[in-house]
Amino acid sequence: MSVLETQAQKVRDSAKKLLADATAQTVIGYADEGVDGLCVPVFITDVKDVGRLVWNRRSVPNLASYLIGRKGKTAIVAKPCDARAVVNLIVENQIKRDDVHIIGMDCPGMTDAAGAALHACETCQVNTSPVFDERIENAEVKPVSPEKRDAERGLDENLARFTKEMEKCILCFSCRQACYGCYCQTCFMDRGVPDWHPESPDMGAKMLYHLGRAMHLAGRCVECGACENACASGVDVRYLIREVTGFVKELYGYDTGLSLEDQPAMLTYQPDDREVGFLGGEAHG
């Protein structure tokens, strides 16, 4: 049995136990029921259905956002990035620690239908869950090389890159819906007044949306790549947020979703915080 299949069996055994002894009312995991081998989210509430649970390198979707608003205790099959998302949802008071049972999967990284590593997985730094109730190990999981921030670019070059990516965007907002962190009841893009969204897929609207969203995710992105994976148009949605995440790490030494105790970078203020970007603050570089 392959290491992944062993992990999958452990997931099923665990789900069976959790449901049988009523530790959890629902187990959210993956079922091999998608097109092209994609494993899709599945909600298991009955022990007789645990056979549907799988775990392989196509367990792509981030399941964390399904926890928001659920009643009763829920167990979640969590890749390390999903677990980071769960942690941040707890830190941001969206869910309660006691309401969730984290089945932390050691993760070898996910692939696309053709078997190529997903971009976010290629450079993933966290391949074991930082917080879990039980850990399902995979001895073959190896640390990967750190992701380098993009080299500083000039304004023109930045704009050229943005324009090139955004030409593909159709403003369908699937990146927002796939993002665990985009849980606002009403997104700023959907507010009527002011009219943020001119209902036209032009570059101005795209800039407003993608830059606005990137800023809202400062210090909150867990680098799961769900936005990029969700994008049917093939836009590298993640690169802007990656930049912002890099800034937060550099300025405040904060990594999102690694600890239940750390104060989130954007929810705390120290008088000696570096003030890059403030008017009159230090220049960046």
Next chain:
Amino acid sequence: MADIKKETMRKLLAKLAESMTLVGPSDNGKVVEYKKTDADSVLMDDRISYKSPKEFYFPQTEKLLTFSRDEAVENTDVPPTVIFGAKPCDLEALRVMNAVFMEGRYADPFFDRHMSQNLIIGVGCLKKKPGCFCDELGLDMEFSDFCDIMLTDTGDTYKVEHLSEKGEKALAQLPETAKVTCANKRTAKKPDGDVIGLSADIEDITLFDSVNWSDLTATCQGCGMCTYICPTCHCFEFKDVSKDGCVERYRCWDSCIYPKFTLHASGHNPRASRADRYRQRVLHKYLYVKKNTGHAACTGCGRCLRSCPVGVNIKTVAKAVMEVAK
């Protein structure tokens, strides 16, 4: 039918592109999409675009008119477009769109302008792609007659059929050596009944409560991408924008999956949950459009199945609804 080389087809497209905008399947570096392109770079393989070409006859945003206190001027500026490489599912979807916009009580002049200006060149599929289910709807993946010219890929050449006067005129622009004459036009296979589909006789209200919509759509993230890339989704809204002392009125795509779609000014939303909204999508596709036009608004292109980030499968949902509707 006649054969012409793909290279000759490129020459014809280049010729047509002199006076028209050329749209065709293009590789954007990550996925295939229909977009404005040139005759040399248009893809002539069997890959299917992640989205349908509907934006070229039903644009995502389209200016309808400009008005002031005194006058209103309709926008009649529609760029003539060659749509190359539409798949039979896209063409059958266009048949549905045409029924919706043109065959009802009112004919839509904007849609009409696109339809009369556009030259549509279809290309049959060689094989089923993952997620495709046109066959389950009784459609022919190789052929549809709802276009001006239909091509069948035979490797280095296309078998060519023209299906309209417009198509015939376009083919007349081929170089002398490649002139084609088309006899024995095929006709499209008609969908043979309700393979996946609901009888138009059923009352929708009976399906509101008797189907477990919440469970069927539990994983839907509500992104609505499926409606944007769908070849038959055609819901829209109007938006007025003030400009230079006048008002410009736009028609913009909307989506039943978005909460704002049915949000009342009072704050009440009659379709409050994602399950309510997904129910609307499914019943609109398989029941309401069918009641109104006789066609189900799904041609099995499989795009929503392929692109859904969490693998929501409209086919599974439709089949579950059919079980209840029986």
